[in-house]
Amino acid sequence: MLTSMKLILPALIPSWRFFDVIAPSPRIEFSVFEGVDSVERDWHEFRPRPDHLSMIEIIKRVFWNPSWNESLFMMSCAERIMAGQEEHSRHAIMQRICNDYKAALDDVMNDRFVQFRLVFVSREGDEIRRHVAYTSPLERLDDEAQI
Amino acid sequence: MSFELAVRITEIMIALVFLHQSVEHLSVCKRGRGLFIVRIVMCVLLIVGVYTPWVCLGLVINALLILHRFQGPYNGGSDRMGVLILCAITLVHFMPEQAWREIAFGYLAMQLVLSYFISGGVKIVNADWRSGRALADVFLFSAYPASESMRGWAEKPRLLFVMSWAVMVFELVFPFAMLSQETLIAALVIAGVFHLGNACIFGLNRFFWVWLAAYPSILWLQGRILDLGY
Numbered sequence: 001m002l003t004s005m006k007l008i009l010p011a012l013i014p015s016w017r018f019f020d021v022i023a024p025s026p027r028i029e030f031s032v033f034e035g036v037d038s039v040e041r042d043w044h045e046f047r048p049r050p051d052h053l054s055m056i057e058i059i060k061r062v063f064w065n066p067s068w069n070e071s072l073f074m075m076s077c078a079e080r081i082m083a084g085q086e087e088h089s090r091h092a093i094m095q096r097i098c099n100d101y102k103a104a105l106d107d108v109m110n111d112r113f114v115q116f117r118l119v120f121v122s123r124e125g126d127e128i129r130r131h132v133a134y135t136s137p138l139e140r141l142d143d144e145a146q147i
Numbered sequence: 148m149s150f151e152l153a154v155r156i157t158e159i160m161i162a163l164v165f166l167h168q169s170v171e172h173l174s175v176c177k178r179g180r181g182l183f184i185v186r187i188v189m190c191v192l193l194i195v196g197v198y199t200p201w202v203c204l205g206l207v208i209n210a211l212l213i214l215h216r217f218q219g220p221y222n223g224g225s226d227r228m229g230v231l232i233l234c235a236i237t238l239v240h241f242m243p244e245q246a247w248r249e250i251a252f253g254y255l256a257m258q259l260v261l262s263y264f265i266s267g268g269v270k271i272v273n274a275d276w277r278s279g280r281a282l283a284d285v286f287l288f289s290a291y292p293a294s295e296s297m298r299g300w301a302e303k304p305r306l307l308f309v310m311s312w313a314v315m316v317f318e319l320v321f322p323f324a325m326l327s328q329e330t331l332i333a334a335l336v337i338a339g340v341f342h343l344g345n346a347c348i349f350g351l352n353r354f355f356w357v358w359l360a361a362y363p364s365i366l367w368l369q370g371r372i373l374d375l376g377y
Contacts, residue, residue: 007214011230016262018224020269022284053294058347061293066171068293068350073221075290080219088218121288128288 024122026078030097032114078118112141153367160360161232162193200240225353256368259361267318279308291349
């Protein structure tokens with residue numbers, strides 16, 4: 001009951017503080033590798049945005065944008081991890097990374113592990129800084145069920 | 148706009164918003180499909196107008212379960228506005244007296260005004276917003292620009308300065324649009340274009356649709372206030 005109240009109260013009494021400060025922005029990077037002892041990591045950005053969108057694609061996205069909305073949820077999960085709500089958010093991110101990775105490949109994935117990290121991008125003076133704020137534990141790729 | 152008409156339009160619009168969100172969800176999410184299938188069925192019932200009070204209550208319970216499932220809103224402010232609209236129209240149906248029904252619906256209209264006014268207020272007290280730097284940062288390194296090429300806007304400081312002030316001034320003067328029906332309609336058109344722009348540039352399509360669903364409440368409230376002779 002208390003949890004339900006905590007979840008619904010911000011909707012009933014919203015703060016409406018949109019973009020009040022431009023906080024460091026999270027990026028999710030993941031690495032898939034063979035063998036739990038592997039130390040080399042080849043980090044890839046999770047769902048990088050396209051280089052360019054045509055006007056037709058932009059208009060289409062006003063009506064249909066599920067993948068982008070899911071990516072925004074991933075950003076919320078990244079921020080929640082940093083706020084201490086780790087378990088649910090880590091699981092949500094890991095599931096989607098695994099699903100995307102499996103969907104992109106057809107090969108057999110024996111003994112593959114996955115890990116992700118959160119890189120926060122911010123501006124300090126005129127410089128753009130990136131710093132790794134969180135690195136997830138390793139998980140076996142096959143352990144992550146469908147979302 | 149009469150109270151009954153404004154509430155009915157809001158019901159239909161929020162049902163369409165939830166329907167759209169649910170179909171989007173089902174296209175990417177394989178777990179928890181049941182919650183969204185039930186939501187779709189209830190949205191159809193709400194549009195048709197069958198057992199409306201109970202359907203609204205069912206949608207509130209469904210929204211709560213979805214909040215639990217994602218441990219919070221799926222898409223921040225847009226989900227919160229959706230739940231706020233839903234709770235307001237649900238209260239309208241369960242309040243015993245007309246005055247209380249109007250207070251519930253008026254609360255939604257008031258929150259819509261505050262959504263602009265507070266948003267403008269928190270920006271204007273920030274020096275980075277006043278200089279245009281904050282909006283440049285949104286384009287430069289935030290997660291929102293829908294494509295890499297849009298990040299190039301960060302290099303247009305004069306344009307961003309003008310855009311920042313246009314947004315802040317519009318948000319802060321929004322409550323004054325309530326002074327007449329013409330100014331309110333003009334303000335809502337501008338606000339709609341603003342949300343459409345955010346949907347195009349930042350991919351925030353959910354905000355666009357859900358904020359539109361709250362507009363009938365403010366159109367009704369303004370008429371109600373004018374009727375009272377203020």
